[in-house]
Amino acid sequence: MPSIDINSDLAEGFGQYLCGDDDAMLAIVTSANVACGFHAGDPEIMARTFKIAKERGVTVGAHPGFPDLWGFGRRRIPFSIGEIERLFAYQLGAAQALATYSGHRITYVKSHGALGNIAETDPEVAGAIARAVRAVDRSLAFLTIALSQQEKSAAEAGLRTVAEIYADRGYDEAGHLIPRGQPGALIADPDEATGRVLAMIQAGAIVTANGKHLPTAISSVCVHSDSPHAVETARRLRARLAAAGVTIASFAQ
Amino acid sequence: MPSIDINSDLAEGFGQYLCGDDDAMLAIVTSANVACGFHAGDPEIMARTFKIAKERGVTVGAHPGFPDLWGFGRRRIPFSIGEIERLFAYQLGAAQALATYSGHRITYVKSHGALGNIAETDPEVAGAIARAVRAVDRSLAFLTIALSQQEKSAAEAGLRTVAEIYADRGYDEAGHLIPRGQPGALIADPDEATGRVLAMIQAGAIVTANGKHLPTAISSVCVHSDSPHAVETARRLRARLAAAGVTIASFAQ
């Protein structure tokens, strides 16, 4: 059985606003994708998250998104390719400095929300993000959806890629996430979601809605942090993977 | 004659707003204090400034301020000591990453506006800033007003300090800048301002309004970038210093 990482989007509060139970999640996940202040996050919650992650041995990554606090980074704002490079680099550097300040170290990046969604299929945007990361620190790993354009662009840029699957999302026959709102997009039942994760890890492949196997490395599972049952779902996933003999560990170790 | 650096606050635009003639100033100064996005600046102007500075051999520093774009960082917002550490570290990291992205490298820091004004005399705020810099990168130099609390706190934190004087400001008998609005605060005549700078460099001392000499290292002169005659004043200062035999060079070289 392979070793698998569990990652989640954390530090998504802002000022007095909180979003999800970060403390509980930091006791379950092995990697924390930390919001960098543009779509969510501020220097306070970023530093606090890095500090707790360090204490618990959780790997930390920068999770830049569009500058859209009102829309939580989910609006597809038409930035130019150059602007995307630079807003990504800015956030990455801010996270690196605050991680260092907190006694920890950024070892990977992942793109957030609409920025990530666009990069999943758009070679120009995926390339811009990869260039930004390489220019700032080419030793960083790139955590991204298995079989996506981002995985390809990051690899082409010479970055180490880490492929992730989603525990609670269905996949279409091309290996893309079925868009929210369409049948099969969400796996509501935690046991079913966990079973699918195990099956995909064991198969070394994405399993599509029709049961087709699309071979891929799978190094991480992304669990959501902000749904009502997020903590319980993540806890059960971790327990069941462990019970099945999967080693739970960050890809960075 | 000593070697002297000329520094100026640049990249203070935002989006389509510009502030001063940065291009002209980058042909005169030897160090550029680059705004980091909180009181002014955005990833675009930051990256562009780093790129041009690199081409012209101008040293670049991070110039963090309060998160107050509306007030241009000039409002004294009561942040806690810890918040100041973290908002400083955040901006410093963002500047480091964008400088690296642009082929350049941040070699110093300077605090902006109200944040700098408070730190000039407040040991707690000055200490917070020094701690933030040391935690992020202790190899950075700290550019600060000669004889200020910031110079003292940065030195105590083990940072290399670089003392600057202001070309167009008067000094009181304690060596502090005479507050704007009081008699003698501003030296309007460029020739008088330049003459004072030369006198202070030659004396190795701040010269107060009453003519008292307060000995101090003087490594840099700060010139403003956003007044109507900023470029002409800076150009004449540089020419006159050179004519007097002063070597004009960044403190970082």
Add this chain to the structure above:
Amino acid sequence: MPSIDINSDLAEGFGQYLCGDDDAMLAIVTSANVACGFHAGDPEIMARTFKIAKERGVTVGAHPGFPDLWGFGRRRIPFSIGEIERLFAYQLGAAQALATYSGHRITYVKSHGALGNIAETDPEVAGAIARAVRAVDRSLAFLTIALSQQEKSAAEAGLRTVAEIYADRGYDEAGHLIPRGQPGALIADPDEATGRVLAMIQAGAIVTANGKHLPTAISSVCVHSDSPHAVETARRLRARLAAAGVTIASFAQ
């Protein structure tokens, strides 16, 4: 027994961030102080709050604060008197338009957070706020802490004032709220808080920590919306006041 209004600060979310259970509170209070987008609130939550308030017969007021989303309007930012007038007028107008858009109508104002705290004792700031309200719409009522400078300044400006007391806060001998952090500042026990409110209404006076009575009109009670037991506390307060024969009704009706 007099008629009494129950007011609470609502619409304090932003984008996907929520703050308190507004739906539940709108079934209990008779007046909703609606955040206007500077310290909290956005056009979406404002419009939704006005709409629900209209359906339930809840009076709505504008609740402007400092432009400080990160600090939730709780930082004492040194704005000039003129700036305070204009940032207050701006927010008031935005709330009026969105209330009209939603089929409702703003009938009062209340100042939020640090802005309100300063105005509680500072005649210049209290005067600025009163002037802004009078200039925009002099038919608006002014909801404010009983015996405060704001009540005085609003009355001097010719505005109708509505005096409120706080259910869960202690009062010093001058009639001011005991600052948070000092003994007696917070009344944690809901029954004690409710008992105090009843006693003050019946006495027609603020009852201080030492039991002194400071006579004042009392037209409203402010209940918090964002503490863990906010809804339950508000519900019990309303029930107990009703049981004691107090008519619960907005001051605007």
Add this chain to the structure above:
Amino acid sequence: MPSIDINSDLAEGFGQYLCGDDDAMLAIVTSANVACGFHAGDPEIMARTFKIAKERGVTVGAHPGFPDLWGFGRRRIPFSIGEIERLFAYQLGAAQALATYSGHRITYVKSHGALGNIAETDPEVAGAIARAVRAVDRSLAFLTIALSQQEKSAAEAGLRTVAEIYADRGYDEAGHLIPRGQPGALIADPDEATGRVLAMIQAGAIVTANGKHLPTAISSVCVHSDSPHAVETARRLRARLAAAGVTIASFAQ
């Protein structure tokens, strides 16, 4: 000869940033489209503009745009139809209150930048804006590009429409502005631009690139405020129209 209004986008600064010479333009135009704080403008510059406009007899309108200070409202951000209604209403109300505060009165609206560009052809967005205006104050006039979807939607909503032409832009055969970057998009020569305006006013029609006449009411000419020669161009346009016997007056009088 008909009476014609000259309008321009003003108050487009933010904090210490300025944009164009508003003072000079307010001596030339008869209507000022005032930015409302989302893409540009702040309570200070809004109030100052309303005050000067009042003194000079210049009509004022609200000029809402997307919440995108960084992009100056020029990015096509995908807001929902409902969000557009509410962000428009919010800004309109803020402008109304500050105009009243300043002794003036908003008598019309115009949509800014990308929001206006989308509404020029998109019936859903144009309808949303018209609904927002009607809901807030149906007595307001709607200033919009002649023959655009916005003109149609505003009329259908029962609003009084005011059709404008652009002095320095070419029109395609359908009556739409030729997009920037295409041949004939910009009329650089002020005399040619002025001549075209006169011709269109006299013809009562848009004159396309090929010389076709598309009949339409023409009540206003829009002149830019932020190009290098904006003031001189506006001044010459006004002088030449007056010399040709055209009455220069706001459509609101």
